Amino acid sequence: MGWNDMQPLLVQATQETLWMVGLAALATVLLGLPLGLLLALTRRGGLLANAPVNKLVGTVVNVGRSLPFVILIVAIIPFTRWVTGTTLGWQAATVPLAVGAIPFFARLVETAVADVDGGLIEAVQAMGGGAWTVVRKALLPEALPALISALTTTVIALIGYSAMAGTVGGGGLGTLAINYGYMRFETTFMWVIAAELVVLVTLVQLVGEGLARSLDHKRPAAASRWTFRRSVPTQTSAAPEAAETAAQETELTGSALR
Amino acid sequence: MITTSDLRKVYRAQGRPGSTTEIAALDGVDLHVRQGEVYGVVGTSGAGKSTLIRCVNLLERPTSGSVSVDGRELTTLSPAELRETRRSIGMVFQHFNLLARRTVAENVELPLELAGLSRRERAAKAAELLDLVGLADKAKAYPAQLSGGQKQRVGIARAVAGDPKVLLSDEATSALDPETTRSILQLLRDLNRQLGLTVLLITHEMDVIKSVCDSAALMRGGRVVESGTLHELLERPGSELARQLFPLGEGEPLQGSTLVDITFQGEATAQPFISQLSRTYNVDVSIVGAAVETVGGRQVGRMRVSLPGSFEENVVPIGFLREQGLQVEVAA
Known part of the structure; x- marks a missing residue:
């Protein structure tokens, strides 16, 4: 199988993967962000401390995170059909992808928001801000770099899941790798696809990390908006944090893929 | 307010x-x-x-x-x-x-x-x-x-x-x-x-x-x-805050002497009351501790002095200090 045969297949599969990951990521942010915020706010000692709500939402999120992804795909087939009208192709795969990623992202959001210094919440309250003002003026803006990192981790996990969705006809690069690389023994093609996934993941990681850093004004050195551009090619100053996020990530994806 | x-x-x-x-x-x-x-x-x-x-x-x-x-x-x-x-x-x-x-x-x-x-x-x-x-x-x-x-x-x-x-x-x-x-x-x-x-x-x-x-x-x-x-x-006599604001240390009283805390503020700070006391009553005054500060634009000071003899022997000099508008407390 030559490059000319591979190229159109690759282009189409890449588009499918990007659509699926993109739409799933969008749904994850739209639903996971409020969910994570709710978890952080209703925690004990939180702004809207509410044990029953926290317990309920926490349980739902934990159940969502415990289900192995392959089982999730099958389990929510009726829901998928109701949303997209089909159970095959990338459109159908988007639904379980989002459903799997929402609780995962919600937990990351919860951590990011809960990490915001309680003194900032008090400062906003002391100047007459209510709960919503605190969320809008202090919690979300201050947690933004951490939220971007969380989203980066989630999108990378989504790329991984999306390849898995390929095993059950979900379309995208995963399906291509299974159908051609595995079933038809096109080993070279499989490696090409694997390489493309590596590039995709690396790009997401770099962009996410750079964006998070450029938004973070906690350290004096990171204050300039230009650090993002400079730090991407050199990567030297990023080493300790990169190692940290990488470690966190393996742990998280590990548990998500159980 | x-x-x-x-x-x-x-x-x-x-x-x-x-x-x-x-x-x-x-x-x-x-x-x-x-x-x-x-x-x-x-x-x-x-x-x-x-x-x-x-x-x-x-x-x-x-x-x-x-x-x-x-x-x-x-x-x-x-x-x-x-x-x-x-x-x-x-x-x-x-x-x-x-x-x-x-x-x-x-x-x-x-x-x-x-x-x-x-x-x-x-x-x-x-x-x-x-x-x-x-x-x-x-x-x-x-x-x-x-x-x-x-x-x-x-x-x-x-x-x-x-x-x-x-x-x-x-x-x-x-x-x-x-x-x-x-x-x-x-x-x-x-x-x-x-x-x-x-x-x-x-x-x-x-x-x-x-x-x-x-x-x-x-x-x-x-x-x-x-x-x-x-x-x-x-x-205020015996004020704990005043004592903490102007600490005078915990000077041990000498045998047979009387320790007196003097607080002075305003015009009293300008008066040479120690030398007046010494001259008028012929007593040897030793200063154990002292602090002078400006509080709210006014000079205030506290001083702990030691007078020879027991309290009974020093009633008159202490009375003299009180007459000068000073606040006097007998510490020991």
Whole structure:
């Protein structure tokens, strides 16, 4: 199988993967962000401390995170059909992808928001801000770099899941790798696809990390908006944090893929 | 301006299963801060002073008792009314609590955003305030690029941005070095004078009380054990705060001698009473300890002297000192 045969297949599969990951990521942010915020706010000692709500939402999120992804795909087939009208192709795969990623992202959001210094919440309250003002003026803006990192981790996990969705006809690069690389023994093609996934993941990681850093004004050195551009090619100053996020990530994806 | 009456705050701590212990952080506090004064509450950590100041803007809700600021009873307000009232109470924090992702100017503008001012009004007000605190050139910097003292200046500018009537300062200088502490205290004093701002500050440092406060209260175990204007305190016999403000050391009385604490302020400071005493009664006076300071623009001093002989033998010289308008206490 030559490059000319591979190229159109690759282009189409890449588009499918990007659509699926993109739409799933969008749904994850739209639903996971409020969910994570709710978890952080209703925690004990939180702004809207509410044990029953926290317990309920926490349980739902934990159940969502415990289900192995392959089982999730099958389990929510009726829901998928109701949303997209089909159970095959990338459109159908988007639904379980989002459903799997929402609780995962919600937990990351919860951590990011809960990490915001309680003194900032008090400062906003002391100047007459209510709960919503605190969320809008202090919690979300201050947690933004951490939220971007969380989203980066989630999108990378989504790329991984999306390849898995390929095993059950979900379309995208995963399906291509299974159908051609595995079933038809096109080993070279499989490696090409694997390489493309590596590039995709690396790009997401770099962009996410750079964006998070450029938004973070906690350290004096990171204050300039230009650090993002400079730090991407050199990567030297990023080493300790990169190692940290990488470690966190393996742990998280590990548990998500159980 | 600020009045608390019989303020109590009880925390329930979970002890062994089934039993809870109650800890009273505030145990009936009556505080009265007059309009336009700088009022300092001093005490060791755990005395309840932090809980007290947080009760004044209801960041902490008291278990019982009342808090009124500018004639408004806070504990009975609805949440919306409370938020409205908090806009007229500025607060400065020990750890500054600046938003790291906002520039200095944006931090100062935050209370103005909450008050619904337009972008132009906010920018003008922020520039004016940064000028006032001496940070006009740092408007576009982020808090992480500032020193501790500069951060606190931003915190103060932010606290007074909404033109509050009252400023609460929660250990505002405790994280700063002595030099910076002095300049921040000076700034608070200036704002007090220029804007007519009533300031309630809490601190564990007597120096803070001495350098900026008009009045002070000493807290211990959730209670105010002593309070008054600094001048009242100095004139009050046996005042613990006066003793702590002007420590004279614990000089051991010499065998067969009498230790006397003398407090003098105002015109009395100019009088050479020691040499007069010595000459008139032919007694040898030795000074065990002494401190002279300027409090609220007036010179005040405390001195511990040792007079030879027992108290009975020294009744006349002590009477002489009292006649001079000095406050005299026999320590031993």
